Amino acid sequence: MKLYIDGGHSQGDPYVIKHDGKYYMYATAVEGVQLYESNDRLNWHYIGICYNREGRKEYWAPAVICYQGKFWMYFSDMANEETDTHMQTMSVAVCDKPDGKFEFVAQIVKPFSIDAHVVQSGDDLYMFYSTNDYEAERAGTLIVVDKMLSPTKMCGNPKVVVRATLDEEIFMRNRFRHGQHWHTLEGAFYFRVGDWHYITYSGNCYQNENYYIGYATAYGHTDDLTTLTFTKYPDPDTYCPLVCKNDVEEGTGHNSVLLDDDGKLYLFYHGRDYGTNGTANDVRTMRVCEIAADNGKLTVVKR
Numbered sequence: 001m002k003l004y005i006d007g008g009h010s011q012g013d014p015y016v017i018k019h020d021g022k023y024y025m026y027a028t029a030v031e032g033v034q035l036y037e038s039n040d041r042l043n044w045h046y047i048g049i050c051y052n053r054e055g056r057k058e059y060w061a062p063a064v065i066c067y068q069g070k071f072w073m074y075f076s077d078m079a080n081e082e083t084d085t086h087m088q089t090m091s092v093a094v095c096d097k098p099d100g101k102f103e104f105v106a107q108i109v110k111p112f113s114i115d116a117h118v119v120q121s122g123d124d125l126y127m128f129y130s131t132n133d134y135e136a137e138r139a140g141t142l143i144v145v146d147k148m149l150s151p152t153k154m155c156g157n158p159k160v161v162v163r164a165t166l167d168e169e170i171f172m173r174n175r176f177r178h179g180q181h182w183h184t185l186e187g188a189f190y191f192r193v194g195d196w197h198y199i200t201y202s203g204n205c206y207q208n209e210n211y212y213i214g215y216a217t218a219y220g221h222t223d224d225l226t227t228l229t230f231t232k233y234p235d236p237d238t239y240c241p242l243v244c245k246n247d248v249e250e251g252t253g254h255n256s257v258l259l260d261d262d263g264k265l266y267l268f269y270h271g272r273d274y275g276t277n278g279t280a281n282d283v284r285t286m287r288v289c290e291i292a293a294d295n296g297k298l299t300v301v302k303r
Contacts, residue, residue, distance in 0.1 A: 003044060003288060004044065010028075010029075010283060011270055013027060013060065013061040014255075016268045023039070023040075023041050023044075023258075024036070025038070026062040029059060031049060033102070035099060041260070041266065042288075051075070057077065057080050059076075060077065061076065061187065063075070064098065065118050070096060071100075071102075072118065073092065074091070074092050074117075074118050075116070076089055076114040076115070087111045090108055090114070090129060091105075112132050114129065114186065115130045118148070119191075122223030125151060127148055128143060129144060129188065131144055133163070136163065139176075139180050139183065140164050140171060140182045141183070141185060142164065143160075143162045143188045145161050145226055147225075147226055161188070161199060162188070162201055164184070164203075170182070171205045172205065187202040190225070191259070197217065197218040197219070197228055198215055199215060200242065201214055201215065202254050206251065210244065212252060212253060216233060218231070243267070243269060246274075249272065251276075252270070254269060265290065266288055271287050272284055272285070
């Protein structure tokens with residue numbers, strides 16, 4: 001369902017949190033991280049740019065976690081003079097409140113690193129993010145997880161969580177050299193229901209009409225997320241999107257999931273109105289659907 005959002009901006013890679021009864025959404029933009037707020041989850045008001053830094057641009061996929069009384073924002077960006085998006089670098093900024101001006105703290109993962117999701121599991125923090133594997137059988141961008149020593153420092157021992165296995169995940173054919181098709185899995189979001197662990201992700205290219213959301217699962221009682229083995233649903237060789245193009249919208253992807261006070265799971269994602277040319281301009285807007293999680297299977301309840 002497409003949401004009402006004022007301000008006339010695009011909302012690529014929407015990340016939604018709830019704090020003290022109010023919803024906050026952070027989104028990608030060239031000039032800085034966008035901030036929106038809502039009282040009802042459906043109608044959103046544009047607040048403005050909540051983070052940017054001199055000499056930087058292309059602020060991608062902001063994700064915010066409240067930890068030890070502060071709000072930590074993880075995002076990637078790159079230098080103004082840079083033209084290669086594979087120089088995107090993961091950084092962290094901090095603020096005392098969700099709707100304040102975030103301040104830069106540190107760069108914490110070397111390029112190429114994008115699309116962080118930081119979660120607390122047990123007493124520890126873990127970061128899921130995307131990076132590149134140029135030598136894999138299906139070369140491209142994949143999803144890894146690494147334990148964090150603190151909100152601003154990684155262990156530096158990332159483990160592969162999900163990698164490309166399907167032609168539907170091809171970003172571009174012959175991208176860097178002839179015969180090597182570039183695949184992309186990005187936009188990881190982790191959540192847990194009981195002992196079932198879920199990772200939602202997006203496949204192929206955000207500009208494609210067939211950009212889609214898939215998911216992988218793992219089962220285990222452990223809090224150490226680096227020890228889990230995730231498997232794509234229903235299996236690595238079957239294309240089975242959770243959310244994809246329909247007769248209303250296309251380019252559906254890069255989601256966050258919110259367990260709201262009504263006990264329901266809401267998946268927020270970006271998309272374009274059906275028939276929009278994603279390469280002409282960035283017209284991604286936030287949408288939402290209700291999902292259900294049951295013994296390792298996700299289903300869309302209402303879209």
